[in-house]
Amino acid sequence: MSALPAALRISRRSAWRSRGRSALIMVMIGLPVLVITALFTLGETMIVGPHEGLTAEFGAADARVLQAPPGSNLRQSPRGTSWSSGDGRASAARRGPSEVAALLGPGTRLVPFTTGVFRRGAERIDALRIDLRDPLTKGMLTLAEGRLPGAGEVVATPASGLRPGDVLRPTGAAPLTVVGVVEHPHEPSLRQVVGPDIAPVEVQRFWSPRDHGSGWLADTPKPVTWNDIPALNAANLYVTSPAMTLDARTLVRPGPMQAAGTAGLGVMVIMVVLETVLLAGPAFAVGLRRRRRELAEIAAQGGSAAHLRMIVLADGLVLGGAATVVATALGVGAGALGAPIVARWTEGTIGPVDVPWPAVLAVAALGLISGITAALVPAVQAARQDTASVLAARPLAAADGPGRPLAGAVLVLAGLGATFVARRQSDPVWVWAAAVLIMIGLLVLTPWLVRFTGRAATRLRLPLRVAVRDAVRHRSRTTSAVAAVMAVTATAVAMGIGAQSQSEDWRKAHTSARPEGMLAIWGGTMSDATWGRLRAEAARLLPGVPLASGYQAQDTQGRRYALRYTVKWNGIRTRRTAAIGDRALLRLLQGRDDPRAAEALASGKAVVFDPAAVRDGKLALRAASTSGPPRRLDVPAVVAVPADEHQGGALLPRALAEQAGFTTAERQLYAMYRPPADSTLGRDLAKVTGRVTVASEEGYRNLPDPSLLGWLVGAVVLAAGGTLAATGLAAADMRPERATMLAIGAPPATLRLVVAGQALYVSGLGALMGLAAGTVTGVALSRPMTTHGAGDPATIAVPWPFVIAVVAGPPVLATAAALITRTRLPLTRRLQ
Incomplete structure (x- = not known):
C-alpha cells in the first residue's frame, strides 16, 4: 500500500476513535465555511436577475407602456433613462389607446392598467387596476386561494392582511369584495390589492419612470426593441419590454474589482484562515500528544519523518474535507431556506434558489486549506519527536525558542500606523486590513508575552504557579491558544464598538419637527366644509384634549405650497417643512411658555429650532x-x-405667510396625546374623508442590536472552545506532575485548580490582548462608520456590558469547565 492511502486510512480510524475531538475540529473548520456559504447563497437567491423577473413584470405581454405626465421630457437609452417632469400645465394631451396601438404597430392589443395606492382607513396599500383574467397577465401574480376577481371584486396579497370575504369600502365608490389571495413571485412582503374596478389614488410626489400612473400591457406583432423607443418617448410613453431587458447593451457587465473590494476579499481570506488555524491548531496538537506512542511505533518500524508528517497532515485533510463538505451542504440549505424569511423581514425580493458555485467552491477550498494548515505545526512536531523517549514514556524536553519580540513589535507599530491612516478613509475595509497586521504582530509577539507574564508565577499559590510555569515551558502550545482567544476577542470587541458607535450616531441623527408624544392630523386638498366636519369629528373622538391649529399655504389659484428649508443635522443634510400656526402650537412645540419666542411670533417673525438654519436673522x-x-x-x-x-x-405666523402673497387655511391639528395601541382614530377620521393623515411622533426607539448578541455568543463559544482544547493538551502534558502531586498527598481540588489555572491563564492573557487590539480597531472603525463628510466628528461609543462579557466570558467559562473536570489519573510509570 502506498504512503498516502495508508496515511488517510490511519487518520480516518483515529478520527473515528476520538469522535469528540474530531467533532470539535470539524466545527471549528466548518463554521466559517457554513456562514460564508449561507450568506453567498442567501444574497444570490435574493437577487432577481433580468431573466428571472420577466414574467412578474410583463406576464405574457410583449411590452409595458406607461404614460408620463404631459409636458415631460423623456429619453430612454440602454445605458439609462433621463427625464424631467412637466408642470402639469402643458397643452399636450394624453395619448389614447388607439394612438398607442398605432405607434406600436398594426395588430397591437392593449390591456389597460393603473397603479397607485388604496386608502384603507389611515393606512395605504399598493393598488393595481387590471383584469387578471386576461391572458396577457398570466404569471404576474399567482393565485394561492379563492378565484380571480371580476366586476366589483378584488384579490389581495397575504401581507395586506385581507382574506376572502372581506369588503373594502372606498370613498365615493361601490364596495369591493375580496374573492382571493394572490402572491407575487418575487416580493413576499408586497401589500397590494388588485381588481378591474379598483380606483387607485396616485401618490402625491414627482413622477419618475416605473412609478405610479396609467398605462397598458401590449401584445405586439413584433418585439419592441430600442430602435422603436425614440418615437415612443416623443409621445410621452415610457416603454419596457423583454427584448429591451435582455438586450446585450442593457445587461450590466461586472467591472473590474476596485482596490477596496480586493483588499476586503484579502482581509476576509486571511482572517478566516488565521482564525481557523489558531482555533483548530490546539485540537490537532491534543490529538498529536495522544497519538505520540502510535507515531513512535510507526517510526520504530521504519517510518520516516516524512511519513509521520504525512499522517498528521492527513488528519487535516480528512477532518477538513469532511467539515467543508458538511458545512457547504448545510450552508447552501440554510441560505435557501433563510431567503424567504429574510425577504419578508427586510421587505426584499426573492428569486429561484441560486447557488454561486464558483464562490462556494472557493470557500470550500479555503476551509480545506485551513484544515491542512492547522495540522502543519503538529505535523512538524511529530516528525521531530524522539522515538526512544516516547516509547520509554519519558516527558519530552521543552524546546521552545524565545520568539521574535522585535519583529512582533515592529509589526504591531506598523499596524497602529496603518490604522491611523486607514481611519481617515471612507471604507472600513482598510481599517480591517490594518487590524490584520496588528493581529499578526501580536501573534509573533505572543511567545515573548507568555514568557514575560510567566515571571509573576513566583507570587502565585502552588496550583496556579505550576499551571503558569507549565504554560511558559510549552510556549508553542500556549501561544496558539492565546492567539486564538486574542483574535476572537479582538474581532468581537472591534465589531461591538463599531456597531455601538453607529447605533449612537443613528440616535444622534434622529430628528423630528415635532416633540415626542405629539399627535398630528393633516388634511389634504379639501373644501372648507369637509375640513369643518373633519375637525368636529376629531374633537368628538378626542374629548378633553386641547387641539392646536396648523395652517396650509395656498396661492391665488388655490395651489398648495410647502415651505421648506435645508439644514445639516449630525452631518447629514436634512430637509424640513416649516409649520404655520399661532401661540398655542408654539407652546406645544416648546413644551412650555416662552414669552420671548411668543413675542417674536406675534411680531411677524419665524421661530426656528435649528440654529444653523438662521443666518443674519433670516x-x-x-x-x-x-x-x-x-x-x-x-x-x-x-x-x-x-x-x-x-x-x-x-x-411661521400666518401674517408672515400672507405677506409673502399666500393665503392660509386651517388644515392641520396638533395635540400632546398618545393614541393607545388599539386606537381606531385614523380609521374613524377616514370615514369623513379619505384625504386625512394621522401621525404620532414616537421618538427614537433604541432597540438592541441583535448582531451584538450573535457576536457575544460566537466569541465566547469559540474562545472557550480553543481554551479548553489547549487545557486538554496541557492536562495530558502535565500528567506526570499531577501524578507526583497526587502521590505526595495533594487533594483532588488542587489538581483541578492546576487545570483551571491553565485555562484561566490562557484565556485571560488572550482576552486582555484581544481587548487592546479590538479597542484600537473599534475606535478606528467608528470614524468611517459614523462620519458624513469633511469636518463631521466621529461618534465613539463603547458597549460596556458587551465588552465586559466578551472579555470576561471565556476565562470564566473555561475556568468553570476546568474545575469540574475529572482529576483521577491512571498510575504513571516513572523511570529511574
Missing part, C-alpha cells in the same frame, strides 16, 4: 408645489429652544 425658505412654480423667501427669524433635544423645525 431664514431662507423654498416654497414648492406639485403644480405651481417654486419661489424663494427670506423671512425674519429668531432661534428658540424646542421641547426635545432631537427636535428641529420652524413655526
